[in-house]
Amino acid sequence: MKVLRLVNSAHFGLSRKIGSINQALVLLGMSELKKLVITSGIISVMPELPNMNIEDFWLGSFRTATYAKWLAEESKLENSEMLFTAGLISNLGNILIHLGNPVAAQEINKYIEAGDSRPDSERQQLGYTNQEVCAELCHRWQFSNDLIDAIDKSGEPLAFKPISLPACAIFVAKYISDFNNKDEEQFLADFPVKEWQQLGFNEQDIAEKVAIILDLDTGLEGLLD
């Protein structure tokens, strides 16, 4: 789980071993180093839960973060680094719901497995969504209002006016991140085209750009060892 160990792992393919933060900064750059420290720090404070596969949870979060950053850069949004962090933590509300109300969390999962939408199931069982819970956690962590707003609206970005483009990026990133759970035909049929178009992309480019996104390497899996 330590950043230095990951930096020295085969993934980064560095020709020599790094022993200090200054070396890491020179070889990786500040942006990459920040990503590793933020991700490692957030993983370190979140508990493991007996009824939740936490490794799958984090792998999904790594993908959402990486895809949200890519979408932000491609659509020329101002703050792609913020979108990485927002994507990374956008699902933490689910962990808090499991911690604070495990019975409702199990019920919500049953409704979703039966075909209901997550926002509807959460509102029915709890009166709020996991994104609202995550937004409150970010507020307590004193994160920026931009980040809190993006997460708060990321469950249903088109339901808010004006439409938040960062929220659209997180929503689309999360959808693509969950690709493993769907067959390709279903994936394209349910694709969030309106949110995609809000980001300035064309509907006919979905297959081509999604193939690029799915090829992105998060480079963060080593933080779970």
Place this chain on the structure above:
Amino acid sequence: MKSEIHQLFNHIDNVPQVPEVVRTLVSQASNPNVSLMKLLKMLKKNKLFQ
């Protein structure tokens, strides 16, 4: 905040607290004026980097 969300947080024994270095790095993303030297100093002291 909705009162129901407040209740949820009240039911969690230890609400996770984010490390100071993470808070600073996240806020730095939207504040380019944070000094690089200050960040380096903070990272050097932080056990996450060891």
